[in-house]
Each structure stands twice: as C-alpha cells, then as structure tokens.
Amino acid sequence: MILKPLPFGLQACTTALLLFGAMSRSPGMRVLIFLLIFAMSLYMTIFTTTGKDSSDIVTWSLITTTLLQASDALLINDVDGLRLVGQKTPTTELSLSQRCKWAFKLLTSPRAIGWTHEPRHALPPHPPVNQRRLGFISKQLLSAVAYFAILDMVHTWIIVSPVFQRKGIALQSDGYPMRFMNTTLHAAHIWSYMSFGYTLASVVAVALRITEPSEWPAIYGRWSDAYTLRRFWGRTWHQVFRRVVSTHVDFVTYRILKLRKGTFLADNVHRYTAFLVSGIIHAVGEYGMFRDEFWEKSGAIRFFLLQATAICVEQEFSKTFRLKPTPWLRRLGYVWTLVWFVHTIPPWMNPQFRHGMADNYGFPFSVWYRLFNGQWDLVA
Numbered sequence: 001m002i003l004k005p006l007p008f009g010l011q012a013c014t015t016a017l018l019l020f021g022a023m024s025r026s027p028g029m030r031v032l033i034f035l036l037i038f039a040m041s042l043y044m045t046i047f048t049t050t051g052k053d054s055s056d057i058v059t060w061s062l063i064t065t066t067l068l069q070a071s072d073a074l075l076i077n078d079v080d081g082l083r084l085v086g087q088k089t090p091t092t093e094l095s096l097s098q099r100c101k102w103a104f105k106l107l108t109s110p111r112a113i114g115w116t117h118e119p120r121h122a123l124p125p126h127p128p129v130n131q132r133r134l135g136f137i138s139k140q141l142l143s144a145v146a147y148f149a150i151l152d153m154v155h156t157w158i159i160v161s162p163v164f165q166r167k168g169i170a171l172q173s174d175g176y177p178m179r180f181m182n183t184t185l186h187a188a189h190i191w192s193y194m195s196f197g198y199t200l201a202s203v204v205a206v207a208l209r210i211t212e213p214s215e216w217p218a219i220y221g222r223w224s225d226a227y228t229l230r231r232f233w234g235r236t237w238h239q240v241f242r243r244v245v246s247t248h249v250d251f252v253t254y255r256i257l258k259l260r261k262g263t264f265l266a267d268n269v270h271r272y273t274a275f276l277v278s279g280i281i282h283a284v285g286e287y288g289m290f291r292d293e294f295w296e297k298s299g300a301i302r303f304f305l306l307q308a309t310a311i312c313v314e315q316e317f318s319k320t321f322r323l324k325p326t327p328w329l330r331r332l333g334y335v336w337t338l339v340w341f342v343h344t345i346p347p348w349m350n351p352q353f354r355h356g357m358a359d360n361y362g363f364p365f366s367v368w369y370r371l372f373n374g375q376w377d378l379v380a
Helices: 010-023 027-047 053-076 096-107 133-160 176-207 229-236 242-256 264-297 300-320 327-354 367-373
Strands: none
Touching: 010 027, 010 053, 010 096, 027 053, 027 264, 053 096, 053 242, 053 264, 133 176, 133 367, 176 327, 229 300, 229 327, 242 264, 264 300, 264 327, 300 327
C-alpha cells in the first residue's frame, strides 16, 4: 500500500471536534462527533504516514489516546456525571462560554486533577494549594534543568551505543551487566523526557495564570514505592493514561460483564483489560512503525499482558504466605521488580530500535556530547 502524507492539522482537527463534542448538550450530536473522530483516526492510522517510522510510532499512539479520550467523554460517560470539584450546576445547564471552559479543562487534564473522579489514592501528592506562583515557577525551572541534564546524558549514550542504533546489536547481546544498564537507561530516557516536558508545561501554564500550582502534581510517583510490580505501575510510573484506561476498564468489567467488585474474577478481568488497553495504545504506535511487519515484530500487547500475569502471581504469592512489606522484603521487592523489567523490556524494544526508533533522538545543544566528542550538535 502506498501511504499518503499525514494531512497537516488533521490530528488537531480531531481534538477540536472532541472539544466541540464535549461542549454539546445533545447525546446524539456527541455520538455523531465520535463517529467522525473514529473515521478520521482510522484514516490517519491506515492510509497516512509522517514520513518517518520513528515519528509514526509516537503519533499513532497519540491518535489512539485521543480516540479513547473521545470514547470516554462522548460515549461512555454522561457529561453531567463529569464535574469539577465544587461544581453544583449541571454541565448541560452551563452557558456556552462556561461549557467551553469546562470542556477545555476536561480534555487538558488526562489525570482528572480537580475533578470529582480524580483517583487520589494512587497519585503523587499535589503541591500546596496556597503555594505562591513565583516559588512554584522557580522550583519547576530548577527541576527542568536537572531533567534536561539527565536527558542529555542519556541521549548521548543512546547516540554512541550500538544497541540503540538501526543497524546495531540487541539490547541483551553484551551480557547481563550491559543489559541491566541499557534497560535502565531506556527507562531513564522516558522518565526524564516526559518529566522535562511536563515541568516546562507547568511553568508556562502557571506563569500565564491558565492553571494553579496545585494542579501540577509530579508526573511520576516515588521510586521508593516500586517494590512490587503492582505498585510500580499503579503508583510510581507516569499516570498520563490512567483516566482513558480506567474508564474503559470499568465499562467492560462492571457495566458490560456486570461482575461484582472485589471478587477474584472481577479483579483479574479488570487488571487484564487495563493492561490490554495500554498494550493497544502502544501496539497501534508499533503498527505505524512496522506496517507489513507488524504481526512479526510488534510486542506491546504481549509485554503488557505479561505485566498483568506477573502482578496476579505476585499478589497470590503474597496472600498465600501472608507477606508484609518489611524493610527486608521491600529490598527483595526492588530486586524482583528490576530483574523482571531487565528480562521483559529488551525483547519488546529490540525490534523498535532496529527499525530506527532512536532516529529522532538528539539535541542541537548538547553539553554532554560536547564533553564527550567536542561537538554541540547531537544528532542520531
């Protein structure tokens, strides 16, 4: 199939339609808008390309996330059931300008911060409500500098290491110590990249008085919480997909299958469905990269369902032996979690790096590459 260039602005158009749909008072109009978004998303995914495999994998994952967000806001949930904290007036009774602000806040808060459906139990703590803007901005700018330094260092390693290159070698080919380091650096790249962008966004939004400091809790939780796989995924790793995942999982588990909460069956259906949705988001991105080789090289769904299986085993083992999180068991838990990822991430990521995943990495101004190679320009 000959792919067409991704039309400029088409992805932004789906977001604009989603905003309009969330503002609409008519359930029928919201369904119609969802169908339009679905058709546009399908067209972009199957028939177009950005022209670069390493860009397609990211863009196609974002297209899928927007589609799931549309399903959440336009189909699964009634807009009157989605309310800001303190909102007393039903959403459909708000004025046009108020509904516009309401919809904008809904769509720009994937973690549901400031909403009645915010999952507070699993999120990092919020900054103090009364924190001054200047203090928040100063702190975030310092954090952004630290994140950039880490990101720049990881980028430099990725550019010079053969295991991340298109024609390079497998992540696990240099023995266990290097496998451990490469897996850790890959995770550090995602962590520092997302944290850097999120922190800068918080500075801009708070400086322009679009949002308050209290609306910007850390994008990642505490690493000290990651002594089990369940806690790693639920508390430590980023929460960006939490809303679009949880709303669809609840819909399948409790509204379609009508399973009773708290039962072994319901808990596991809920867990496997959650990781399946995460796997689909990443798998569609892989389709954008692999195309005709998708079924041979895609590993996202397998990887995420493995996480659900390991968590199930982990929990049943803990229940059987009535384990408590003592300091020594936590230390063993950190080792278990790290060893698990060192063994499961490389097989998933190898095909992506062999297909040019790192082609987009680099900076026009790299301090670490200057120290390492005498050049400022770091390009894959």
